[in-house]
Amino acid sequence: MFVAGATGYTGQAVVSELRTRGLQTTAHVRPDSSALPRWTERFEGLGASVDTTAWELEAMTETIAALQPTVVFALLGTTRRRAASEGMDTKAGYERIDYGLSKLLLDACRGAAPQARFVYLSSLGVKEGTRNAYLAARARLERDLRESGQPYTVARPSFIAGPDRDEDRRAERAGAAVADAVLGAAGWLGAKRTRDRFQSMDAATLAAGLVRAALDPEARDAVLEADALRTT
Numbered sequence: 001m002f003v004a005g006a007t008g009y010t011g012q013a014v015v016s017e018l019r020t021r022g023l024q025t026t027a028h029v030r031p032d033s034s035a036l037p038r039w040t041e042r043f044e045g046l047g048a049s050v051d052t053t054a055w056e057l058e059a060m061t062e063t064i065a066a067l068q069p070t071v072v073f074a075l076l077g078t079t080r081r082r083a084a085s086e087g088m089d090t091k092a093g094y095e096r097i098d099y100g101l102s103k104l105l106l107d108a109c110r111g112a113a114p115q116a117r118f119v120y121l122s123s124l125g126v127k128e129g130t131r132n133a134y135l136a137a138r139a140r141l142e143r144d145l146r147e148s149g150q151p152y153t154v155a156r157p158s159f160i161a162g163p164d165r166d167e168d169r170r171a172e173r174a175g176a177a178v179a180d181a182v183l184g185a186a187g188w189l190g191a192k193r194t195r196d197r198f199q200s201m202d203a204a205t206l207a208a209g210l211v212r213a214a215l216d217p218e219a220r221d222a223v224l225e226a227d228a229l230r231t232t
C-alpha cells in the first residue's frame with residue numbers, strides 16, 4: 001500500500017487504518033517537508049515505512065517499481081491559503097497540486113505498476129464541463145483515470161471534517177455544520193440517502209470506507225459517494 005498525501009487529514013487516517021489491518025504500508029512525505037522528523041516518528045510508530053521520493057516522474061516511477069504496491073492512494077490537495085503560502089494563486093494551486101501531482105502519480109503507476117488499484121480522493125459535485133476550478137481539476141483527473149487502463153476507485157465525499165482536524169478551516173467547518181444540521185432533519189424526514197450522500201464525514205470514517213473499497217473487487221473502476229463509503 002502506498003499513500004500519497006499521507007500527512008493530510010485523510011491521509012493520516014488511511015495510514016492508521018491500513019496498519020490496524022496489518023497491511024504493509026508506505027507513507028509518502030514530500031522531501032522538503034519541514035515536519036519530516038515528526039511524520040517519520042508518527043508513521044514508523046504505526047509500523048509504516050516512510051518514503052520521501054521527489055515529485056518527479058522518473059523518481060516516482062522508480063519508487064513505485066521498487067515497492068510494487070497493490071493499492072496506491074492519491075489523497076492530495078491544496079487550499080486557497082496553502083497555495084498562497086507557496087506563491088501560487090488558487091487556480092494554479094489546483095492545477096499544480098490537486099491535478100498535477102495526482103497525474104504524476106498515476107503516470108508512475110501506469111509505467112511501473114499497471115495492476116495497482118489507484119484510489120483517488122475526488123469530491124462530491126464533480127462533473128464534466130464544470131466552471132469551478134477545484135471541481136474541474138478533479139473532473140480532469142477522473143477522466144484521465146477512466147482512459148488510463150489503470151484499475152481505479154474514485155471516492156467523492158462531501159465535507160471531510162471532524163473535531164480531530166488540526167488545521168483551522170473555519171469556512172469548511174461552518175459549511176459542514178450547516179449541511180449536517182439541515183441533513184439531520186432530512187434524515188429524520190425520511191430522506192436518508194440524501195443525508196448519507198451530503199453529510200460530512202470525519203477522516204476515520206472516510207479512511208475505513210476508502211480502505212474497504214480499495215480491497216473490494218466490486219469497487220474496481222467504481223465511483224463511490226459518501227453513502228457508499230460509510231461503514232456501518
Ligand SMILES: NC(=O)c1ccc[n+]([C@@H]2O[C@H](COP(=O)([O-])OP(=O)(O)OC[C@H]3O[C@@H](n4cnc5c(N)ncnc54)[C@H](OP(=O)(O)O)[C@@H]3O)[C@@H](O)[C@H]2O)c1
Pocket residue numbers: 004005006007008009010011030033075076077078082086097098101121122123124157158159160161172
Ligand atoms: N476537506 C474537505 O472537505 C474535502 C471534501 C472533498 C474532497 N476533498 C479532497 O480530498 C483531498 C484530501 O483532503 P484532506 O482534507 O485530507 O487534505 P489535507 O489535510 O489538506 O491534506 C492535503 C495533502 O496534500 C499534500 N500537499 C498539499 N500541497 C502539496 C505540495 N505543494 N506538494 C506536495 N504535497 C502537497 C499535503 O502535504 P503537506 O502536509 O506536506 O502539505 C497533504 O498530505 C483533497 O484533494 C481535497 O481537496 C476535501
